[in-house]
Amino acid sequence: VSEAVDSVHNEGVAARLGLALGITFTICFLTGLYSHFAQHPSWGFQLPSRPAGLYRVTQGVHVVTGLASIPLLFAKLWSVYPRLFRWPPVTSVAHAIERIAIFPLVAGAIFMVFTGLANINLWYPWRFNFPDTHFRTAWIVMGALAIHIGAKISTTRAAFRRTAAPRAVVTERRQFLATAFGMSALVALFTAGQTLRPLARLALLAPRRPDVGPQGFPVNATAKETGVIALARSPSYRFTVDGKVERTMAFTLAELRALPQHSATLPITCVEGWSTNQRWTGVRVRDLLNMGGAARHARARVQSFQPYGSYTVSELDNWQTHDPDTLLALQVNGEDLALDHGYPLRLIAPNRPGVMQTKWVKTLTVL
Amino acid sequence: MGEDAHRLVTDDEPNHVGLAVGLVIGLPMIGFGVVEILRHTDATPLPNYLEFFVGGDIAHDALIAPIAALVAYCVLRRVPAVGRGPLRAFLFGAVIVIAIAWPGIRMYGRMRAPDNATVQPLDYATATLTVVGVVGVIAIMWFIGALLAARRPRDRSQGFPSSDP
Numbered sequence: 360v361s362e363a364v365d366s367v368h369n370e371g372v373a374a375r376l377g378l379a380l381g382i383t384f385t386i387c388f389l390t391g392l393y394s395h396f397a398q399h400p401s402w403g404f405q406l407p408s409r410p411a412g413l414y415r416v417t418q419g420v421h422v423v424t425g426l427a428s429i430p431l432l433f434a435k436l437w438s439v440y441p442r443l444f445r446w447p448p449v450t451s452v453a454h455a456i457e458r459i460a461i462f463p464l465v466a467g468a469i470f471m472v473f474t475g476l477a478n479i480n481l482w483y484p485w486r487f488n489f490p491d492t493h494f495r496t497a498w499i500v501m502g503a504l505a506i507h508i509g510a511k512i513s514t515t516r517a518a519f520r521r522t523a524a525p526r527a528v529v530t531e532r533r534q535f536l537a538t539a540f541g542m543s544a545l546v547a548l549f550t551a552g553q554t555l556r557p558l559a560r561l562a563l564l565a566p567r568r569p570d571v572g573p574q575g576f577p578v579n580a581t582a583k584e585t586g587v588i589a590l591a592r593s594p595s596y597r598f599t600v601d602g603k604v605e606r607t608m609a610f611t612l613a614e615l616r617a618l619p620q621h622s623a624t625l626p627i628t629c630v631e632g633w634s635t636n637q638r639w640t641g642v643r644v645r646d647l648l649n650m651g652g653a654a655r656h657a658r659a660r661v662q663s664f665q666p667y668g669s670y671t672v673s674e675l676d677n678w679q680t681h682d683p684d685t686l687l688a689l690q691v692n693g694e695d696l697a698l699d700h701g702y703p704l705r706l707i708a709p710n711r712p713g714v715m716q717t718k719w720v721k722t723l724t725v726l
Numbered sequence: 727m728g729e730d731a732h733r734l735v736t737d738d739e740p741n742h743v744g745l746a747v748g749l750v751i752g753l754p755m756i757g758f759g760v761v762e763i764l765r766h767t768d769a770t771p772l773p774n775y776l777e778f779f780v781g782g783d784i785a786h787d788a789l790i791a792p793i794a795a796l797v798a799y800c801v802l803r804r805v806p807a808v809g810r811g812p813l814r815a816f817l818f819g820a821v822i823v824i825a826i827a828w829p830g831i832r833m834y835g836r837m838r839a840p841d842n843a844t845v846q847p848l849d850y851a852t853a854t855l856t857v858v859g860v861v862g863v864i865a866i867m868w869f870i871g872a873l874l875a876a877r878r879p880r881d882r883s884q885g886f887p888s889s890d891p
């Protein structure tokens with residue numbers, strides 16, 4: 360009995376869980392990089408406007424994969440826990456380097472899943488900036504993972520070879536692996552519904568439901584929280600197009616409604632992982648640029664009248680600006696936008712993080 | 727061969743070539759992350775960052791894992807082999823589900839955004855119990871299946887050899 364209970368502390372078990380975690384962490388890292396560059400274009404990266412739902416897929420995969428990693432991570436740590444107490448702790452210089460690299464790997468992995476889980480729940484029990492710190496720590500974890508994979512490559516290969524063991528021991532290990540992988544699948548099943556509509560009713564562990572909120576979908580920042588209620592309802596509201604245009608233009612709400620309207624079904628995708636497709640109607644940004652006489656490859660900056668809070672401004676690159684579905688929306692699903700969704704005017708464009716779909720728009724500045 | 731399969735996780739000498747390749751790839755990545763954190767201590771105050779970075783590891787090694795070891799020693803060891811897998815699956819699954827649901831159960835997000843009814847819109851205590859219940863049902867079905875399999879007469883001899891893991 361003792362042997363079977365202890366049998367999960369085994370190289371074969373650790374190798375299989377390690378391989379799975381290597382895959383899930385790499386997926387999270389790559390999708391996280393994409394999200395980072397989508398929000399902070401740098402190193403020449405320009406966010407493509409197509410496919411329209413690409414960011415929805417990458418960010419949904421990022422969050423669900425991160426959550427599904429939690430059972431795998433703790434099962435893996437359990438399988439190698441006795442190593443912590445081995446004596447002597449190191450046997451050679453190479454071994455010492457490998458052991459040292461385990462600390463940033465384990466501490467960083469726990470840090471990443473904890474901060475990620477807290478962030479999707481809008482829970483911030485720390486003082487650091489979440490996106491910046493999560494992004495930078497991801498590099499530390501992936502670097503440590505590269506060292507760990509290199510150091511353990513022979514051990515892992517050997518562990519995957521089929522060897523003999525008493526049936527009870529093999530059964531115990533298989534049961535442990537089935538538990539870890541099964542729980543990983545269950546966590547994915549009970550959270551993926553915040554972005555996969557057919558699974559919405561199963562999203563019991565997800566902090567959002569894609570069908571709950573004003574006009575049938577969630578919001579991140581409310582009108583009350585951002586202090587825009589009076590400004591949004593003001594009869595003196597004007598929307599302005601300025602910057603590198605032949606003529607600066609200003610529109611009342613009625614004038615905006617009188618412009619040619621275009622409808623598009625586009626996702627709104629939150630960086631916290633929830634997303635939903637809605638039917639938006641409004642004025643094409645490229646039509647406004649043409650009216651103002653902007654250059655053919657112009658970029659644009661969209662500014663909110665939101666007096667405080669994050670994400671009051673966002674930029675549209677050349678592709679986004681000229682995409683026929685990039686709209687300054689006045690309506691969603693045939694109704695005027697709710698205050699919380701950005702009334703009277705909000706940006707909605709294909710393949711963009713939700714924090715860059717600026718609400719309560721005041722100015723479009725051509726760059 | 728049998729000895730290999732019985733081997734606990736050991737501190738084997740690392741693959742030197744693999745380690746060298748890993749260091750060439752990994753060190754610049756670690757360096758980038760560390761330098762970026764040190765360059766932006768306004769966004770990432772170091773003491774607070776280290777509190778969470780190191781604290782999570784300590785919490786695991788000094789608290790979570792010892793509790794798991796205690797449960798394995800006091801509970802799993804005393805359970806007949808046929809019920810050990812399902813019981814471990816239930817305990818592990820329940821803890822994971824509660825941990826993931828904890829911010830929802832405590833409504834941390836709603837406390838931060840009290841005007842936003844779309845944040846944590848469910849009764850997460852009930853939702854968590856439901857998911858733990860699903861894990862429990864799966865564990866019971868597993869236990870019944872294992873019990874029936876154990877009672878079935880075997881046409882093969884017990885045990886040796888079988889394949890790893």
